[in-house]
Amino acid sequence: MPGTVLIVEDEFMIALDLQLLLERQGWRVIGPAATVASALQLLEDETPTVALLDVKLGGKLVTPVAESLRAQDVPFALTSAYEDPEQIAGKAVARAPNVGKPSTERRLLATLEKLAA
């Protein structure tokens, strides 16, 4: 059992896809959350093993979610089409691995497993 993963992604198609893909691999998915507010709400109820964050959610930055995860020592990866997410979302996402967008299944799973280890 790999653990629990919070998915934060505003595009429904990608969110659904990530959810099904990770559930097939035995992850329990928290969310997915489409907004910063709903992601923070989910984090209040439960602390995930790892998290997967898109950088921009409906025009807003994911930064508060990243800060909350940092404060709780939850490792996270980014799923961003931006080359340099730190430039967009700031220090809170520095050094977080970016699996990119689109990402390959293998890269995504390997990154999450490494974060959870």
Place this chain on the structure above:
Amino acid sequence: MTHMEELYRILRNSHVQAQGIVDTVSEPLLVLDETLRVQTANRAFFETFQVDRDETIGQPLHELGNGQWNIADLQRLLVEVIPRAAAIINYEVEHEFPALGRRTMLLTARRLHHPDSPSRLMLLSILDVTERYQRDAAREMLFDELRHRMKNLLSVTQSIARQTSTENRTAEEYRDDFLGRFEALVDAQDLAFSDQGEGALSALVERVLMPYTPQPDAIVVESGSAIRLAPQTLQSLSLVLHELATNAAKYGALSVKGGTVRIGWQLEDNPSQLHLRWAENGGPPVTPPEDTGFGTRLIRAAIAYSLGGNVEQDYAEGGLVTQIVIPLGEAHVSR
């Protein structure tokens, strides 16, 4: 004519020639002596930095224009670097000028040796690249945004390919299902960046439903309110309309002769919402699907998840009625 007079004449001429050369250079140029006093400046210098000849020639560089050229980086360059290097090329300096604001300049300095004279002159050219850098930065941003959109679109396409069901489907059926959704994405892209303006939703409905019109009058589009939608909203609606249409063609009103679909929408204020209604009539008897297929999940997720809206599907006796409500925050309406 004495030798002396001849010499003066030559010197005067060569000075005129030199000034001609200096003025021909299109970027601002200063000729400085070894104490960094301005010997000559060209027209481009006077024009670019809005100063006149009298307040420039003969002045020490750092006193020019009320000290606006008293730039630490530049002084260091001229005093320390130039005597040791033959030339400095395109040294970038940023400086706030009282009259011009913040400018970015590329400085090129070169020592001149006169074979017959120990005096050392220096050429200093100043290329104002502020606007060029701003244009480059704007272009870079636009390029980044385009690349970002393109990768997002590829990502959505990847998700559709992965989620379109393969269960009990032939390869050909899978391909058709996938391409149907893919075309809905293409339609949304075309309209999102075209000049449809407030007619975008009408145009989208027309385009997505066109392949599903088995006979004239099978699909009735009631003319709805003019509305300008954000690309994300158009994309979600396009996928939803495609699912509704393809389901109607397989199992619903568009699967039989004489069946009809009526589509209409309107805008409401307080709160600002888009109401869209899809009503089928004259099809085979309808029953709610036993398990929620990907199509149904897609419709719900597109409206509820990404757009924060609401979908109600009523499997009424006369035909399926789908009602969609989307809140129109600023994110959903194109600016």
